[in-house]
Amino acid sequence: MKMRPSALIADDEPLLRTALASLLAELWPDLDVVAQARNGREALDYFERFHPEICFLDVHMPGLSGIDAARQIGRRAHLVFVTAFDQYAVQAFSQGVLDYLVKPVEAKRLAETISRLKERLHLAQPATNTEALLQQLASQLLQRASAAPAPLQWIRAQSGQTVRLIPVDAIDYFRSDAKYTVVAWRGDDGQPAEAVIRTALKELIAQLDPVHFVQIHRSYAVNLRSVSHVRRGEAETANIHFKRRCEVLPVSRSYLNLFRQM
Amino acid sequence: MAQEADLHTRGWLSRWFGPRLWVVLALAVAVGYPLDILVNSALPGVTYRTVGLALAGLSAFNLFELWPRVLPKSLTRWVLQVVAVGLAMPITNFLFWSLDNPAGAPPFWHDNDRLGSFGVLTALALLFAPWMALAVLVRQKDALARHQALSFDLERSELERKALDARLHLLQAQVAPHFLFNTLANVKALVAIGSPRAPIVLDSLISYLRATVPTLNDSESTLDQEIHLVQAYLELMHMRMPDRLDFALMIDETARELRCPPLTLLTLVENAVKHGIDPSEEGGRIDIQVRRQDGRCLIRVADTGVGLRQTTGGLGTGLSTLRQRLLLAFDGDAHLRLTEPESHGLWAEIDFPAEAVLAP
Numbered sequence: 001m002k003m004r005p006s007a008l009i010a011d012d013e014p015l016l017r018t019a020l021a022s023l024l025a026e027l028w029p030d031l032d033v034v035a036q037a038r039n040g041r042e043a044l045d046y047f048e049r050f051h052p053e054i055c056f057l058d059v060h061m062p063g064l065s066g067i068d069a070a071r072q073i074g075r076r077a078h079l080v081f082v083t084a085f086d087q088y089a090v091q092a093f094s095q096g097v098l099d100y101l102v103k104p105v106e107a108k109r110l111a112e113t114i115s116r117l118k119e120r121l122h123l124a125q126p127a128t129n130t131e132a133l134l135q136q137l138a139s140q141l142l143q144r145a146s147a148a149p150a151p152l153q154w155i156r157a158q159s160g161q162t163v164r165l166i167p168v169d170a171i172d173y174f175r176s177d178a179k180y181t182v183v184a185w186r187g188d189d190g191q192p193a194e195a196v197i198r199t200a201l202k203e204l205i206a207q208l209d210p211v212h213f214v215q216i217h218r219s220y221a222v223n224l225r226s227v228s229h230v231r232r233g234e235a236e237t238a239n240i241h242f243k244r245r246c247e248v249l250p251v252s253r254s255y256l257n258l259f260r261q262m
Numbered sequence: 263m264a265q266e267a268d269l270h271t272r273g274w275l276s277r278w279f280g281p282r283l284w285v286v287l288a289l290a291v292a293v294g295y296p297l298d299i300l301v302n303s304a305l306p307g308v309t310y311r312t313v314g315l316a317l318a319g320l321s322a323f324n325l326f327e328l329w330p331r332v333l334p335k336s337l338t339r340w341v342l343q344v345v346a347v348g349l350a351m352p353i354t355n356f357l358f359w360s361l362d363n364p365a366g367a368p369p370f371w372h373d374n375d376r377l378g379s380f381g382v383l384t385a386l387a388l389l390f391a392p393w394m395a396l397a398v399l400v401r402q403k404d405a406l407a408r409h410q411a412l413s414f415d416l417e418r419s420e421l422e423r424k425a426l427d428a429r430l431h432l433l434q435a436q437v438a439p440h441f442l443f444n445t446l447a448n449v450k451a452l453v454a455i456g457s458p459r460a461p462i463v464l465d466s467l468i469s470y471l472r473a474t475v476p477t478l479n480d481s482e483s484t485l486d487q488e489i490h491l492v493q494a495y496l497e498l499m500h501m502r503m504p505d506r507l508d509f510a511l512m513i514d515e516t517a518r519e520l521r522c523p524p525l526t527l528l529t530l531v532e533n534a535v536k537h538g539i540d541p542s543e544e545g546g547r548i549d550i551q552v553r554r555q556d557g558r559c560l561i562r563v564a565d566t567g568v569g570l571r572q573t574t575g576g577l578g579t580g581l582s583t584l585r586q587r588l589l590l591a592f593d594g595d596a597h598l599r600l601t602e603p604e605s606h607g608l609w610a611e612i613d614f615p616a617e618a619v620l621a622p
Contacts, residue, residue, distance in 0.1 A: 013447075013502045018451065019450070022455075154582065161603075164601050165601065169582075
């Protein structure tokens with residue numbers, strides 16, 4: 001005699017887990033929901049323990065996401081993704097052969113999914129090979145999270161036991177100091193302050209908005225918004241003066257063209 | 263129209279006794295005095311006549327600048343002023359020569375000598391006066407154009423500021439869809455099981471939406487509104503992740519009436535949920551403290567979430583936008599401080615001047 005089909009539900013929101021479970025109980029009384037997981041890691045644990053034939057996975061979960069969990073489950077179960085409004089994910093799902101549900105889950109839509117699942121179980125079809133698709137999806141979502149990495153807005157600087165975040169537009173300049181970088185900025189009171197960070201100047205420059213931050217010397221990068229003027233010296237030299245600081249920084253010959261007259 | 267309104271507000275005193283008077287008098291003396299010296303004593307006091315003419319011209323100019331208030335369509339004011347100044351010259355001269363008439367002598371128009379001098383001065387005056395009137399009018403028009411250009415610039419920068427505001431506002435409202443559908447899914451679940459919590463949660467959702475959907479009238483709001491909004495938001499999030507989110511609010515009641523740019527507190531709290539609590543499997547706690555101290559309003563949103571170490575991208579944009587908004591709203595007199603405490607999580611602190619909301 002054939003056993004009842006079993007399923008796993010993973011969602012970080014408890015109300016949604018129970019809602020899906022009760023909707024499934026109504027539309028597919030034969031289905032046995034063996035476990036409800038609160039995140040991707042738990043989903044994997046339960047999967048290894050119960051080996052359900054079907055997994056309903058919320059895409060967005062803390063820690064391990066639904067996509068990550070799905071990649072580890074692979075072809076060992078029929079996968080159904082559940083997602084809230086997420087244009088990109090839905091696009092990706094609908095292009096592939098993946099089953100997906102959009103929250104709030106509608107009974108009619110769930111019934112369609114159920115009949116597809118029943119068919120596959122009935123034919124004893126192996127789960128579709130989704131690895132390539134999932135990988136693509138995962139990288140797509142990742143790309144979107146860090147799409148065109150926005151320029152750094154805050155610099156994290158350790159001071160004592162706490163880490164302070166310095167807004168980049170309060171920074172006047174960076175000075176490279178061996179492995180460290182000194183951040184010269186203006187505190188809340190407008191007074192000059194300094195902080196030391198571990199990131200090398202070169203690395204830092206790459207992450208900053210190039211419109212405002214330019215390197216002027218092997219060891220210096222300045223915030224152009226803080227510069228008051230540049231004074232040319234003899235023989236291809238120049239010095240940078242700041243609006244609210246008395247330091248004067250040298251401009252190396254190779255960066256002089258930044259300050260040619262318009 | 264704008265020109266007239268402007269002239270009315272400048273006050274008649276300064277119009278009659280302002281720089282115009284001195285310029286006109288100086289010119290009258292400059293023209294009259296050399297004539298006095300050149301011409302022999304047969305014509306005593308050319309200067310006092312030129313001064314008289316100047317005053318008469320100025321009076322005519324000033325009079326018709328405002329009077330009559332409404333002109334017939336066929337008549338433009340500048341023409342009226344120039345013509346009035348022109349007419350004032352022979353009339354004034356006529357008065358001078360009539361009053362000057364030596365006792366017993368025939369009227370000056372019977373005396374060729376005096377008629378001649380009358381003619382010369384009148385001609386001179388007619389040559390000068392209308393041109394001066396025109397020059398003043400041209401200058402006025404220039405000044406008006408400059409004034410308009412300036413106010414146009416001001417208006418534009420104000421518009422730019424508003425556009426920026428609106429854009430920032432939209433940026434912040436953009437979180438809505440994912441949040442909205444997830445929350446609706448939860449509300450639906452509550453309704454499906456007939457939970458008595460459903461209407462309460464819906465109320466929270468409604469207050470959240472009312473405050474975050476971009477509205478036209480959103481430049482001023484009180485801290486009290488912000489606190490209600492944040493409470494609604496946190497209650498919604500608590501419904502969605504009851505096992506992962508704890509929160510507490512400590513509010514100085516005297517701070518509620520203070521002015522607070524819209525979505526300030528919400529941005530901090532949403533940030534704490536999104537980047538601190540939500541990515542963590544165990545979740546965490548959010549403590550919100552609002553104090554009023556030494557004329558300033560101090561707000562702290564402390565979470566025990568994953569902190570910044572583990573967040574990738576995304577963070578910072580919302581907060582640096584908020585920072586810019588605060589600087590704009592308080593003319594630079596506002597601070598947003600972010601620190602990571604030794605344990606874990608993130609502290610976001612802002613302070614700004616404790617100001618009452620301006621009367622609408």
